[in-house]
Amino acid sequence: MRVANKLRLGILGSGCGTNFLAINSAIENGGFPAEISIVISDIESSVILSHARQLNIDSQFIDPGSYRTKLDEAAEAKYVSLLTEAGVDLVVLAGFMRILKGGLLSSFEGRVINIHPSLLPSFPGLDACQQALDHGVKVTGATVHFVDQGVDSGAIIMQDTCRVLDDDTPVTLLDRIHEVEHKIYPAAIAAIAKGEVVKNGRKTARTTISEC
Amino acid sequence: MRVANKLRLGILGSGCGTNFLAINSAIENGGFPAEISIVISDIESSVILSHARQLNIDSQFIDPGSYRTKLDEAAEAKYVSLLTEAGVDLVVLAGFMRILKGGLLSSFEGRVINIHPSLLPSFPGLDACQQALDHGVKVTGATVHFVDQGVDSGAIIMQDTCRVLDDDTPVTLLDRIHEVEHKIYPAAIAAIAKGEVVKNGRKTARTTISEC
Numbered sequence: 366m367r368v369a370n371k372l373r374l375g376i377l378g379s380g381c382g383t384n385f386l387a388i389n390s391a392i393e394n395g396g397f398p399a400e401i402s403i404v405i406s407d408i409e410s411s412v413i414l415s416h417a418r419q420l421n422i423d424s425q426f427i428d429p430g431s432y433r434t435k436l437d438e439a440a441e442a443k444y445v446s447l448l449t450e451a452g453v454d455l456v457v458l459a460g461f462m463r464i465l466k467g468g469l470l471s472s473f474e475g476r477v478i479n480i481h482p483s484l485l486p487s488f489p490g491l492d493a494c495q496q497a498l499d500h501g502v503k504v505t506g507a508t509v510h511f512v513d514q515g516v517d518s519g520a521i522i523m524q525d526t527c528r529v530l531d532d533d534t535p536v537t538l539l540d541r542i543h544e545v546e547h548k549i550y551p552a553a554i555a556a557i558a559k560g561e562v563v564k565n566g567r568k569t570a571r572t573t574i575s576e577c
Numbered sequence: 578m579r580v581a582n583k584l585r586l587g588i589l590g591s592g593c594g595t596n597f598l599a600i601n602s603a604i605e606n607g608g609f610p611a612e613i614s615i616v617i618s619d620i621e622s623s624v625i626l627s628h629a630r631q632l633n634i635d636s637q638f639i640d641p642g643s644y645r646t647k648l649d650e651a652a653e654a655k656y657v658s659l660l661t662e663a664g665v666d667l668v669v670l671a672g673f674m675r676i677l678k679g680g681l682l683s684s685f686e687g688r689v690i691n692i693h694p695s696l697l698p699s700f701p702g703l704d705a706c707q708q709a710l711d712h713g714v715k716v717t718g719a720t721v722h723f724v725d726q727g728v729d730s731g732a733i734i735m736q737d738t739c740r741v742l743d744d745d746t747p748v749t750l751l752d753r754i755h756e757v758e759h760k761i762y763p764a765a766i767a768a769i770a771k772g773e774v775v776k777n778g779r780k781t782a783r784t785t786i787s788e789c
Contacts, residue, residue, distance in 0.1 A: 484696060484699065484714070484716060485714070486699050486712060486714075487696065487698050487699045498780075499779075500698060500733075500779065501732055501733050501779050501780035501781060502696070502697070502698075502733055502736060503733055503734075504696060504718065504736040504737065504738055506716065520713055521712070521713050521714055521715055522715075523715055524714060524715040524716040525716065526716055526738045531782040531783060567711075567712065567713050568710075568713035569713060570743040571743060
């Protein structure tokens, strides 16, 4: 991964883009060599695209095709083209509601990261907060991980925790987890941009310790 | 569960009894109505029995029988007899290396608790620290839970966390988890003794909030 210059990020999102905004703020506040090169969404009216436009960041809608939960082959090829043309080093999934399995993962092998609203390996997949509430855990959190072919199964880069309260609903719990996400996602990207994250199989280590 | 008077604890352990000592210290320091009525071990030479004798707490060895990982039927009946004779309200597993499936669980239904060195549902069963290191998680912890017929699958009472460090071994990680255990196991027992823990299916809630 290129680290001598700025790490060029391509952010994929379908929703409100709060993680995108947190990452953008962290970059603006300085301290690590990264820049957001492009924001792509599968939803034309998504808030993340509006935010990107307001921030004068290159933003693109690409029709995902006919599937409900993944990109079709032609769409995935367009994502790869756009990301490649934008010179993206690291693909950052930020609330992107499509499973990636094909060309994008092979084109950006080991360079796609995601954030998940649980302490993986607990509660992978959809509705992580509901899963956590149903199981009755007292602690949950968020996980930044490399994306592989599985569901939320890639090597873990960073995790942090928050309490589950007795009267939590999925909404109140997710609000609290979002606060964790907005800290650790920028911190994980900063660590990658500084060349500190070393991946060895499914384990990652830090070459230097700069606590998130 | 009797809460008007002191909650009578029966502690089962096979090892060093550090959780037993933490529980005993917490009781001696006061603040919650509980007492340790009896300590039972399946290992005659176990350190937990030595500690109990030194503290003048009734301590008993009961031969577990011929199985390697569980109690045989006659042995389990002896455990039930001793616990019942000692007037035990709550059976506290503290490093007890035998699976309970039979008479003990039915005799003390909903009144057997255990502590596990992970944030369940991640890494149940043996070698939880090795499992956590192999998976590459950055956060783990300990879980106090009710014991049911499954492996570390009962309703969760309390959890707390600790960091996994890049250079952790199973031994260094377990040391750090033990520090967590020695806080939350007494805290969970205190909450039960005060009648604060309400179990509803696989969820537990606290009637009053006294943070661990």
